Amino acid sequence: MKQFEKIVSSEVIYNGRIVKLQIDEVELPDGSLSKREIVSHQEAVAVLAIKDGQMIFVKQYRIASQQLLTEIPAGLLEDGEEPEEAAIRECREEIGYRPLNLYKLGDFIPTPGYCTEKITLFCATEFERDPLEEDPDEFIKVVKIPVRTARTLFINGQFIDGKTVAALGYYFSIAARKQL
Numbered sequence: 001m002k003q004f005e006k007i008v009s010s011e012v013i014y015n016g017r018i019v020k021l022q023i024d025e026v027e028l029p030d031g032s033l034s035k036r037e038i039v040s041h042q043e044a045v046a047v048l049a050i051k052d053g054q055m056i057f058v059k060q061y062r063i064a065s066q067q068l069l070t071e072i073p074a075g076l077l078e079d080g081e082e083p084e085e086a087a088i089r090e091c092r093e094e095i096g097y098r099p100l101n102l103y104k105l106g107d108f109i110p111t112p113g114y115c116t117e118k119i120t121l122f123c124a125t126e127f128e129r130d131p132l133e134e135d136p137d138e139f140i141k142v143v144k145i146p147v148r149t150a151r152t153l154f155i156n157g158q159f160i161d162g163k164t165v166a167a168l169g170y171y172f173s174i175a176a177r178k179q180l
Helices: 083-094 147-155 162-177
Strands: 006-015 019-027 033-041 044-051 054-062 067-071 074-076 097-099 103-108 119-124 127-129 141-146
Touching: 044 083, 044 097, 044 162, 054 147, 067 162, 074 083, 083 097, 083 119, 103 162, 119 162, 141 147, 147 162
Parallel strands: 044 119
Antiparallel strands: 006 019, 019 033, 044 054, 044 074, 054 067, 054 141, 097 127, 103 119
16 A cells, blocks of 8 residues: 555646645555645745843734734745845844844744745844845834743733744754853
């Protein structure tokens, strides 16, 4: 018996700036056929920025969830860009600081059932002021929250953005074992 699904055919039904939607026909391990809807998404980065005992977040309205969310700085990789370069650029654009140290927290796939997106999570604790112009289609507000308060908000489920929850989970589990 086969262990994995095998793509038999694939049809792209939408190809946009950030995502591509395709319908794959797959052969299942038992030989039967099924359809899979796949969203191909660019890779992204996110940075848990900690400066002077405070975590730096951005607040922005997200139309898909129809909510104003508190998130860590994040964004898509540009063509040919390495995750570390993207993390630095995104911090400069969104919070006005260039990270001088980046610690990789880990990678995660937010929705593996239908989306290819992978987000690389970083933490930075040293910065220099070095802002870039904000993206013209982003309206964000920088918010600083003391680390202890952010931990309490995290434990109480107040953050609901996936990349922020993942980064805080990594950070607080590492912080419990050693100092970052």
